[in-house]
Amino acid sequence: MLTQHLVILPLLIPMVTALLQLLPWGENPQRYRRALGMLSCTLLIVCAIFLLNESASAPLVYALGSWQAPYGIVLVADSLSSLMVLLTAVLAFPVLWFACYGEDNLGSHFQALFQFQLLGIIGAFLTGDLFNLFVFFEVLLISSYALLMHGGGKLKLRATLHYVLLNLTGSAVFLISLGVIYGITGTLNMADLAIKIAALEGDNASIARAGGLLLLIVFALKAALLPLYFWLPQAYAMTTGTVAALFAIMTKVGIYAIIRVFTLIFGDDAGAAALLGYDWLWWLGLGTLAIGAIGVLGSRDLRLVISYLVVISVGTMLTVFSMNSERSVSAVMYYMLHSTLITAALFLLVDVIAKQRGKTASRIIKGRRMAQHAALGIMFFIAAIAIIGMPPFSGFIGKLLILEAARTGAQVALLWPLVLGSTFLVMIALSRAGSRMFWHTFDGKPGDVTHPQSQLIPIGMLLAAIIGITVFADVINQFIERIAYDAMHPAAYIDAVLGGQHVK
Amino acid sequence: MEALYATTVGMLTACSIYLILRGRSFPIVIGITMLSYAVNLFLFSTGRLVMNELPIIGNQANYTDPLPQALVLTAIVIGFAMTAYSIILAVRVRGELGTDEVNEPNTSDAEGQR
Numbered sequence: 042m043l044t045q046h047l048v049i050l051p052l053l054i055p056m057v058t059a060l061l062q063l064l065p066w067g068e069n070p071q072r073y074r075r076a077l078g079m080l081s082c083t084l085l086i087v088c089a090i091f092l093l094n095e096s097a098s099a100p101l102v103y104a105l106g107s108w109q110a111p112y113g114i115v116l117v118a119d120s121l122s123s124l125m126v127l128l129t130a131v132l133a134f135p136v137l138w139f140a141c142y143g144e145d146n147l148g149s150h151f152q153a154l155f156q157f158q159l160l161g162i163i164g165a166f167l168t169g170d171l172f173n174l175f176v177f178f179e180v181l182l183i184s185s186y187a188l189l190m191h192g193g194g195k196l197k198l199r200a201t202l203h204y205v206l207l208n209l210t211g212s213a214v215f216l217i218s219l220g221v222i223y224g225i226t227g228t229l230n231m232a233d234l235a236i237k238i239a240a241l242e243g244d245n246a247s248i249a250r251a252g253g254l255l256l257l258i259v260f261a262l263k264a265a266l267l268p269l270y271f272w273l274p275q276a277y278a279m280t281t282g283t284v285a286a287l288f289a290i291m292t293k294v295g296i297y298a299i300i301r302v303f304t305l306i307f308g309d310d311a312g313a314a315a316l317l318g319y320d321w322l323w324w325l326g327l328g329t330l331a332i333g334a335i336g337v338l339g340s341r342d343l344r345l346v347i348s349y350l351v352v353i354s355v356g357t358m359l360t361v362f363s364m365n366s367e368r369s370v371s372a373v374m375y376y377m378l379h380s381t382l383i384t385a386a387l388f389l390l391v392d393v394i395a396k397q398r399g400k401t402a403s404r405i406i407k408g409r410r411m412a413q414h415a416a417l418g419i420m421f422f423i424a425a426i427a428i429i430g431m432p433p434f435s436g437f438i439g440k441l442l443i444l445e446a447a448r449t450g451a452q453v454a455l456l457w458p459l460v461l462g463s464t465f466l467v468m469i470a471l472s473r474a475g476s477r478m479f480w481h482t483f484d485g486k487p488g489d490v491t492h493p494q495s496q497l498i499p500i501g502m503l504l505a506a507i508i509g510i511t512v513f514a515d516v517i518n519q520f521i522e523r524i525a526y527d528a529m530h531p532a533a534y535i536d537a538v539l540g541g542q543h544v545k
Numbered sequence: 546m547e548a549l550y551a552t553t554v555g556m557l558t559a560c561s562i563y564l565i566l567r568g569r570s571f572p573i574v575i576g577i578t579m580l581s582y583a584v585n586l587f588l589f590s591t592g593r594l595v596m597n598e599l600p601i602i603g604n605q606a607n608y609t610d611p612l613p614q615a616l617v618l619t620a621i622v623i624g625f626a627m628t629a630y631s632i633i634l635a636v637r638v639r640g641e642l643g644t645d646e647v648n649e650p651n652t653s654d655a656e657g658q659r
Binding site: 172176179183186190195198199201202203205206209210212213216217219220221223224227 | 565570573574577580581584585587588590591592610612613616619620623624626627628630631634635637638641642647649
């Protein structure tokens, strides 16, 4: 009974929680809302672990309303989706914990919006239908519009306006691409599309390719690939630390969508539409990587530095993905786990640093000592080492896997210098920021803003998760290699969804 | 009919793109609204244009595809909500910043002034 409905549970938990949180809870509602939110995040983690366990052998397919694919909408949890759901849950728990110390009082309904955001993200990971993917994108976008403005302020407002207008245009392009693809194939189920598109020839295949490339534009906008990344640094740097930390998973939704659609539908076996857009991803990914590195070096605000680190990670992942081998997909997956967790930790940490420094906030200039100088310093040091990619933390392993994934001479010649060069620039930028903010402080008495120890625990948890994926890198890597194998051989996924009835 | 339909969608899209590329939030919002009309019409046509037929298979020789109609309905609902939100947001931006320029003309570098 429970295993039968396990796939839809990660959607129901945040949705029901959000609805409960919206109820009027009397004089002091925030207490109950926080408790509900934390409960939901805990349940999500448990649920995601079960899901990962259950879907390890074969993809779980859940036909909503028992309408069988390809006619009904299905949720599909294969190991890739389940891993992403687990990552979301593991990220959400500490971020929400951190937010419960007053951050959620800055605007109304933060808690409910947080849960709706989780609903949208998890839905995008679990759905097996392209139009449903659009709907879940809208769910996550509309809550992100509100979350991005959380706390108010003029600059935040302008950054949100840019973000909203860009994404509305993106949604329109998404619908156009869905229309093009539906008009040619007559289906929107991803597994069914994989078969139908592979069978197309001539003009129809060209139109399907156009639809696919439009999809790539939409996903690249979400993921923040080179010509479409301009919204990201301002939006992430202007919003509050918790929201930015939660948004660490948002660009990954775009990357997940690219991996899912462009291995399943436009992969090696897609006939006339095979390997659509891979060459674009390669060059644009490299460009993103370079631009991100320049941005990191040029930023004078630590928040902006971290925002550009997100841009770098997106560039790295999409470049590596475009090499199209099992090795490269597994490198992307490991790097995705690493970069999501470490970016979130850094955003939370910078939020604490900015508050404790007072007037100088997160600008990289000489300021006064912070009240919890030593603890913050140590955490920043660990986080910086991890995100730069120096041993002994997961960033090092991630970069190692990425460098190893490049096989041909041309790939090595372009990827290695750019990855290593950007690593070098990030190291310069972060050591400059660290020494300015932690070592070159004014003499005299430290600032008086302190954070309760228990609020720093979530950051510690995220860093512990980083150490965890470092220690268990071998186990994780074996698991991820299976995911990569499944991604490159989508026949099992298609069989699971269509029940083996299709003719190949 | 196809030519008229296609021209309409094309005109709407062209006008909306022109409006979206303006530098003020009001024309952009109008442009996005127009684009969503164009997209809805386009989605509707993906099931092919059929006149006077039922969306039911089996009773008659020709039928009209019901799925695009369902898709359009969803897209209209979502688009409507998003348009409402963007209008409110644009009004707030106009109120708080005193201008509806999308980019502030004078200060371009707002780093670290949160």
